[in-house]
Amino acid sequence: MENYISISDIDDLQELIAEALQLKKDNTAANLGKGKTLGMLFFNPSLRTRLSTEKAAKLLGMDVMVMNADKDGWALEFEDGAIMNSDKAEHIKEAAAVLSQYCDIIAVRAFPGLKDREKDQAEIVMNSFRKYASVPVINLESATGHPLQGLTDAITIMELQQVKKPKVVLTWAPHPRALPQSVPNSFVEFMQNIDVEFIITNPEGYDLDPQIVKNTTVVHDQDTALKDADFVYVKNWSSFNDYGKILTEDKSWTFSGDKLELTNNAKVMHCLPVRRNVVINDEVLDSENAVVIHQANNRTFAAQAVLQRLLAPSPRRGSYLREK
Amino acid sequence: MENYISISDIDDLQELIAEALQLKKDNTAANLGKGKTLGMLFFNPSLRTRLSTEKAAKLLGMDVMVMNADKDGWALEFEDGAIMNSDKAEHIKEAAAVLSQYCDIIAVRAFPGLKDREKDQAEIVMNSFRKYASVPVINLESATGHPLQGLTDAITIMELQQVKKPKVVLTWAPHPRALPQSVPNSFVEFMQNIDVEFIITNPEGYDLDPQIVKNTTVVHDQDTALKDADFVYVKNWSSFNDYGKILTEDKSWTFSGDKLELTNNAKVMHCLPVRRNVVINDEVLDSENAVVIHQANNRTFAAQAVLQRLLAPSPRRGSYLREK
Amino acid sequence: MENYISISDIDDLQELIAEALQLKKDNTAANLGKGKTLGMLFFNPSLRTRLSTEKAAKLLGMDVMVMNADKDGWALEFEDGAIMNSDKAEHIKEAAAVLSQYCDIIAVRAFPGLKDREKDQAEIVMNSFRKYASVPVINLESATGHPLQGLTDAITIMELQQVKKPKVVLTWAPHPRALPQSVPNSFVEFMQNIDVEFIITNPEGYDLDPQIVKNTTVVHDQDTALKDADFVYVKNWSSFNDYGKILTEDKSWTFSGDKLELTNNAKVMHCLPVRRNVVINDEVLDSENAVVIHQANNRTFAAQAVLQRLLAPSPRRGSYLREK
The missing domain is CATH 3.40.50.1370 (Aspartate/ornithine carbamoyltransferase)
Structure with missing residues (x-):
């Protein structure tokens, strides 16, 4: 798995479900994520999703860094070629590239505005991270999917x-x-x-x-x-x-x-x-x-199965983490 | 100890004090809390209490997840049978049960309103967590006690x-x-x-x-x-x-x-x-x-002694953590 | 190194740079910071500085506790002899001393007001922490330096x-x-x-x-x-x-x-x-x-080299951590 942004990133759903249920039964998890960092970036508040994903990451031995973009008022520019002389302090190009330096996996939450259907369907936040991040991206609930x-x-x-x-x-x-x-x-x-x-x-x-x-x-x-x-x-x-x-x-x-x-x-x-x-x-x-x-409770094991896929080098599939 | 909500949860205060002073002297702590998660839920701000309790938990090897309910505006319904069609998005029944899935111990801070004595004395937040959580609850300062x-x-x-x-x-x-x-x-x-x-x-x-x-x-x-x-x-x-x-x-x-x-x-x-x-x-x-x-400085060792009690399986007392 | 508040705290810049580049090449880091806690105190928002420093600390095995003084509205009194009957709830004397109990290193960010040059140049926040903390202090960007x-x-x-x-x-x-x-x-x-x-x-x-x-x-x-x-x-x-x-x-x-x-x-x-x-x-x-x-990306290794200096007992230089 290269990213986990939508169901289309899964090529064998049955097997992924089996892996999650296996983790639930025998969560010795261990050290697959040791020395790896999950960065969680919230453009909208989260409790359940944050806790279950943070817990999943820690069960795998990962460090977790949580960033509340909503509260820190970290206004990102998403438009190519913009002249950034107003309220947007950083372009997604730099933001995603920099987070990719500090994090081995980036997880992002960005809700829809529910005003402009076309804009919400463009999934601009999630797709921009997919485009500009050099590490795997996880969808923590976006405009059109969870x-x-x-x-x-x-x-x-x-x-x-x-x-x-x-x-x-x-x-x-x-x-x-x-x-x-x-x-x-x-x-x-x-x-x-x-x-x-x-x-x-x-x-x-x-x-x-x-x-x-x-x-x-x-x-x-x-x-x-x-x-x-x-x-x-x-x-x-x-x-x-x-x-x-x-x-x-x-x-x-x-x-x-x-x-x-x-x-x-x-x-x-x-x-x-x-x-x-x-x-x-x-x-x-x-x-x-x-x-x-x-x-x-199963939220934890779903997140853990996805993280494991992104972390795990295996005979059948390689790790998708960036070589640093 | 099953919870730590008031002094009445301690059955041998002298011994608990001795344990805290022992931890202060020789804090090799080790791995009693390894793989266990402390969830800290703040309905009011905290610095000292958060840091000392977080430090105590980490000295015991626990993972710590901090939730600021005050800022996320996570308005909970505490009344039984309420028709939740207004500003309360979640009932304490679900909130406490869900946090019990992700955390091995839940610590809660909830100040009094200082307007309505009877309401404050009912300690509705702390008592609701005691009632609906399936894991031990720690009082991080409530309406009537600390x-x-x-x-x-x-x-x-x-x-x-x-x-x-x-x-x-x-x-x-x-x-x-x-x-x-x-x-x-x-x-x-x-x-x-x-x-x-x-x-x-x-x-x-x-x-x-x-x-x-x-x-x-x-x-x-x-x-x-x-x-x-x-x-x-x-x-x-x-x-x-x-x-x-x-x-x-x-x-x-x-x-x-x-x-x-x-x-x-x-x-x-x-x-x-x-x-x-x-x-x-x-x-x-x-x-x-x-x-x-x-x-x-002793705040750390008090918190550590309490956490150790809740975590520690011992000949004399069992662990009060939920079997998952 | 006793603190890292300005360039004058470095006595051998070339060597410190070499150490950072060595960490970048071979970040097996290990356990120098194990059981040690970095407290990061933000009077102003931070993303990049927080993430890179947090990552550096965790690579060294440290626990990290983040405090957002700006949002918690933790108004500190810096003036000696003040009668604190207004909006300042705690004096820097207690604040720095208490944080020194819970943290092995304190890192502080405090921006200038850009209104009063003399006041900004006095670097009152950074210098007060230097004076009243009993553990090393790191500057995460202050009024006049970064x-x-x-x-x-x-x-x-x-x-x-x-x-x-x-x-x-x-x-x-x-x-x-x-x-x-x-x-x-x-x-x-x-x-x-x-x-x-x-x-x-x-x-x-x-x-x-x-x-x-x-x-x-x-x-x-x-x-x-x-x-x-x-x-x-x-x-x-x-x-x-x-x-x-x-x-x-x-x-x-x-x-x-x-x-x-x-x-x-x-x-x-x-x-x-x-x-x-x-x-x-x-x-x-x-x-x-x-x-x-x-x-x-080099932010991480700069922070790690500094933290290593503050943590590392070595033949040539002792650790500057407080004996507890």
Whole structure:
């Protein structure tokens, strides 16, 4: 693996999932990352992603340096040829090259603005780091994807499935704020690449990017979609069509005990944080069906499997770290 | 020890103090904490407490992850059954459970609001973590107590005492801001549990919580109280009765060289930071009698003794870490 | 070395440079810093300096604790005898002494205000730490100097020089904000102490502190100065005479391809971050002549050489760490 910016950087998903579950079972990890540094650069705040990735890196023996670009007001210029006489103090060309001197792997978080769809889809931050960094780059959630979460979710389903080809339903739920599509996008991509029966359900107007959805079935009636589900992934997102807008907060889409009744005693997933009694009701989150904490724990092993891939020299694949 | 949230979590204070002093003498510490992670969660800023606890953890071989909840604006919901459609993005149930996945021990700092006495006394943050975390919880200063400081203070007195049963005086001093009662509360509790002659002196209206003071003598005349003291602990706190209020900034309570004359050449203590010439005068702080830096150094060993207790599997007591 | 606050703390610059280049070649570093803690205290934001110094410390096996005094609003009192009844919560006497308990080396960054020249030149923050800390102090950029950058620059020139005594030109360049003189000051000091032919060029009114410049040639015509240069160090600074002011943003001083033509195919240096097409043009920064990334990488080895000096007990020089 050369970078981990999207699912397309993985060439053998099943094997990567197996590696993560192996790490979970026997985390003697040891010294693969000894003397190596992970630099984590946050343009947006992070708690869960930071902690799980930092923990994963340290389990591998790496040093971790955390940079909060949002707070230090480190305004980067991304445009080629810009005359930098205003508020941008450093060009991405230098920034990425310099971080590549101090770090063996760079992990970056950069949320979408949710105002300009074309701009968000250009993934300018992530793609600029890919272009100008001389070390591997990891996506800690970008404008349109969250592949560490997507990998976590695939791991969790493979780990907990009780039938060979479980039915997995991604369902939209209401939320008082406009949220990115990055988590559902990555979930869809990962589900399309493991052996499950997968459908999406959301209100009219909330269909995800057709380039992501491809030929996955989208049902606009939640009750129909939930029928016989083995896994239900509950998540809010803002409209892709009417970009970044909240079209409805329809409470009938809140995932409740009644909805759970429609499923095949489904495991209920969410990436967290979750707003109780708005997205998912207490009676579900406090039940045995909720696997959200189990899922959060798997974040560590997903990150560790990815870091291991980027670090590990092996007969089958070389390390992608830069020779210094 | 299962948690370290208040003095009641210690069942053998003398022995814990002895362990801390042993660590101070021979800090080969080694690898008790190797592969274990301390998560430090700050709802309020911290410098001294963070550094000493971080240092203690690293001396034990632990990894440390610091989370500034105050700055990341990570607003937690603490109420059961809340409909979370406003500013709180995550419920403590998930937050504590998730942190328990990434950390082997969670340390939390959460100051009082000093507006609503009943609310502060409920210690909702600390008690919620105790309830919902599946790993040990350490109090890094809460609404009503600061047991790492209290332990440090007990260690310092046991280490420096020159008579078998020294006279220890806790004296109030003026301060321009309304401060919590957490440090004096913990000091009182620890003094009540070691072999000293202990009295408190403060102006009328500044008596601490009677549930903490119990049958400890409180004297409202500072000069009388200081007579023959071997240790004087100087500290400001806001009124408990007229909750959170500053009733006086009476400079006659400032601890001066004249006050020191009244004592038995007392050692002068303060938890720091100290406002010079308001709380304690230069001539005292710059004298041999001041042991505030020595005391600050002991913060490390108090934290290390507590962490060791939580980590250490021993014949007499098991580790309280969660099996993962 | 007892501290590293200015170039005067180095007694054998050539040897220190050689040590840094040796570390760059063979960074097995090992365990010199094992069990030792570097505390980094920032009164101003830092990215490059923090990362390179943190990395250097970790390569030596040290633990690193980062403190952002700017954000935590930790207002220190520096005046002797002050009555601290206003916004300053702690005196430098206690602050430095307490940090010396938790850290084996303290590194401090404190920028100038650029309002009051006398105050900036007093270097009150750095000198107070030197006075009140009981452990070595490292300057991470202060009001009037940036000796880690200066050492880096000397290392880079010694490493890349192709003639025995290269011609080095420090040239002013325009910038939209008033910047400190600390980087050019330290560059001048280091150039005066290695075997180079060194001149400074800047517009009238921008002459640096005569106490720093000493008998170094200053030329006010950039084209004349650049002739046959082997190294060009481009940097903006605000006026020393008309203290902290921007007197001109004259674009004819921007370092362009045409300017490069005047030199002896010079290596172009800058401490970064650099504003493209304001300070240096794209055609120069994107050419083989620019060594700014190479130079940034050397920050790590400069910091490591300094830390090694402070840590290393050797036959020739003892460790300067405090016995605890």
